[in-house]
Amino acid sequence: MNNKLLFLIVTLIINFNLQAQEISDTSFGKGLVNFVAKDSTFSVKFAPRFQVRSMSSWDHNGDIYESPEHNFIVRRARLKFDGFAYNKNLIYKIELGLSNRDVSGANAFNRNTPRYILDAVIKWKFAKNWEFWAGQTKLPGNVERVVSSGNLQLIDRSLLNSRFNIDRDLGIQIRHKSNLGGTFLTREKFSISQGEGRNVTEGNEGGLQYTARLELLPFGAFKSKGDYSQSDLKREEKPKLMLGFTYNFNEEAVRERGFAGDYMVRSDETIYGTDQTTIFIDAMYKFNGFSFMGEYAKRTADNEIATETDGVTPTGDIVLTGNALNLQAGYLFKNNYEVAGRFTTVDYESVTSKLPTKQYTLGFNKFVVGHKLKIQSDISYTTLDGDANNITFRLGFDLHF
16 A cells, blocks of 8 residues: 555545535544434544654663653554445444554565554454454554553653553454443453464464453443543543453464564574563543553463474564553643653563663643644653663654544
8 A cells, every 4th residue: 555545545536425415524533524414324534643742762772861762753644544334333444554553564474565454353242342353453452552642641641551462453343332230330351363463464373362351340430431532631520440350362372572572583484483461450530630541461371481393492483571560640730731650560571581671751732732742752751670771762742633
């Protein structure tokens, strides 16, 4: 897919719907194009967004901090289409990524092509409180990962997420919600997926991936799905809490981080696989401008060290195992300025030969139109095995139609 094709897709959609559809609700932040067919048989919302970042980083050489490295990047550039098809019980979402980070990761298992497709999923509401999903999308993992990158409180997600999350995969999901009485809500989510991440085209080299998640909301639902959007932009008038528990089992996983990382290829070009298990315990709390998110993650593997077919000789690949804790909180003032802080600690299994890491982050935000138009900055101090390692300052903005 090239730029000309993307331009053609957008042009055709806008032109077609300006001529044939009933356009509604096109205010900023609710889609660049947002329309419903006159006979109500389908709808489309087209909502592009992008994030631009500036970063300055100082590495510590053991004695002093070295001269900084500076970098400007387009961190994310996305084209999102969603709506319903045939009737309002059949929902779809397509999201394409255009930035370098979005499309990188070409390898022999995706025919060495850019990974443009982030989401391509249908969601069928087949009964009251039940949904069936099919396609490529995020698995029901830790809450920080499932929160959209456009709805983050700090510039980007934590070290816990980058090391141990479970991400997008191709498969099916069943989702259910219920009321236990009063305001107490529960949600159950189950998925079976390919196990090797997004945009894999050359078959499944390992086993399948199984994920189950339970969510408890003792004080009822958050406003505007705020349990999956960071910062208390809606200023919850009553305390709201979500507790989440996720179990993920990736059978005979062939990549160093299950869904991601290098494929563990042997010298004879066969692939090493081992069972990997990841658990998450997380919480989201909001009340009157204050927000808190806490997460714990742990990943284990049957045999972390990849071996040749003799079962003895190491290949050099090692599954990234260990555990992490992430704590994050912020307060949104009435003028829509926010101060936020985060503490993350990551401890790896000794077999990985990686040093324990701690990171302290302080952030300041200005929300112009909620998460749709905002300016963010943060500064992080990172240690390795207790010693100073790095200081990074980041400044950026988000624009989301």
